[in-house]
Amino acid sequence: xxxxxxxxxxxxxATPVQRHHSLVRVSVRNVxxxxxxxTQQQAQPLGRLHSPNHQFTSTPAASGAASIALSGDDxxxxxxxxxxxxxxxxxxxxxxxxxxxxxxxxxxxxxxxLALPLFVSMMIMAPFVITMDKYRRLAQHFxxxxxxxxSTSVFYGxxxxxxxxxxxxxxxxxxxxxxxxxxxxYSLFHLNRPFKFISKTSNFMIPIVGWSMFLTGHVMLNRVDxxxxxxxxxxxxxxxxxxxxxxFFPEGTRSKDCVMAGFKKGAxxxxxxxxxxxxxxxxxxxxxxxxxxxxxxLRSGQVRIxxxxxxxxxxxxxxxxxxxxxxxxASALPPHLVGSATQMxxxxx
Numbered sequence: 159x160x161x162x163x164x165x166x167x168x169x170x171x172a173t174p175v176q177r178h179h180s181l182v183r184v185s186v187r188n189v190x191x192x193x194x195x196x197t198q199q200q201a202q203p204l205g206r207l208h209s210p211n212h213q214f215t216s217t218p219a220a221s222g223a224a225s226i227a228l229s230g231d232d233x234x235x236x237x238x239x240x241x242x243x244x245x246x247x248x249x250x251x252x253x254x255x256x257x258x259x260x261x262x263x264x265x266x267x268x269x270x271x272l273a274l275p276l277f278v279s280m281m282i283m284a285p286f287v288i289t290m291d292k293y294r295r296l297a298q299h300f301x302x303x304x305x306x307x308x309s310t311s312v313f314y315g316x317x318x319x320x321x322x323x324x325x326x327x328x329x330x331x332x333x334x335x336x337x338x339x340x341x342x343x344y345s346l347f348h349l350n351r352p353f354k355f356i357s358k359t360s361n362f363m364i365p366i367v368g369w370s371m372f373l374t375g376h377v378m379l380n381r382v383d384x385x386x387x388x389x390x391x392x393x394x395x396x397x398x399x400x401x402x403x404x405x406f407f408p409e410g411t412r413s414k415d416c417v418m419a420g421f422k423k424g425a426x427x428x429x430x431x432x433x434x435x436x437x438x439x440x441x442x443x444x445x446x447x448x449x450x451x452x453x454x455x456l457r458s459g460q461v462r463i464x465x466x467x468x469x470x471x472x473x474x475x476x477x478x479x480x481x482x483x484x485x486x487x488a489s490a491l492p493p494h495l496v497g498s499a500t501q502m503x504x505x506x507x
Contacts, residue, residue: 338445
């Protein structure tokens with residue numbers, strides 16, 4: 159009987175470290191697959207998982223599932239209650255709440271309400287803009303900037319790092335950024351640069367917002383139509399030749415889990431042929447605030463935009479520029495949000 163009791167009670171005599179590691183294994187087992195960290199990170203003890211720009215804290219939840227919380231760059235290593243008090247946007251999307259749904263609805267209503275009078279002003283200006291500034295359309299872009307800035311300022315903060323790396327507004331360059339969320343374009347307007355971005359054709363059909371995109375001269379793309387892809391690249395080359403900067407999302411579509419996919423070569427081929435610089439931009443936090451495919455949810459938090467130094471393209475191969483730009487963008491992302499460079503996102507309309 160004593161032997162049986164001894165074997166039964168043995169787990170409770172485990173050292174604190176053994177109980178600690180056992181809790182990590184039990185906690186992670188029930189986490190959804192998209193929320194799991196890498197195998198190496200799961201094996202670490204409860205505490206802070208380090209990345210270049212953020213620190214992540216794993217804490218056991220009452221339900222037995224691990225919860226991931228993002229803390230500041232220099233957060234002290236205290237107890238779990240102290241760490242959970244800091245709550246910027248998490249790096250990976252979590253399940254939304256009713257408050258998140260209400261916030262998203264309010265965001266879109268607010269954005270659409272702002273767009274109505276601004277669209278009227280764009281319609282009035284359109285004949286003059288197309289006649290006098292057909293390619294850059296600076297007046298229309300100025301209205302876009304006002305709309306995006308006011309739309310976002312009420313709901314989430316945006317911090318831009320590396321503004322000194324931005325080329326002058328009048329210089330034609332190719333901006334490239336990772337793509338996490340519907341909020342990416344809203345956020346990138348805070349750079350105050352008159353770029354033309356590429357968007358799928360269906361977005362141009364959205365009342366008011368899509369129509370204003372058309373008036374501003376942004377570029378339509380049907381991602382599953384080869385002819386549309388070629389026409390898009392041709393139009394982007396023409397815009398660069400006429401002095402208008404262009405923005406590409408080289409992944410081709412938004413990431414469902416915030417993990418950056420491989421880059422397609424089109425943007426870099428256009429930049430090399432035009433002989434213009436490529437400006438890499440890293441977006442952090444947009445996918446956590448409004449995950450791709452879950453636009454009915456909007457969390458509070460802050461978005462970071464990191465502008466990196468321009469990459470020259472003259473006399474260089476598009477593949478080499480593509481690889482360098484991806485490495486630069488990845489350098490500002492947490493390691494577990496950087497996927498394989500050869501794993502491409504699927505082409506879907």
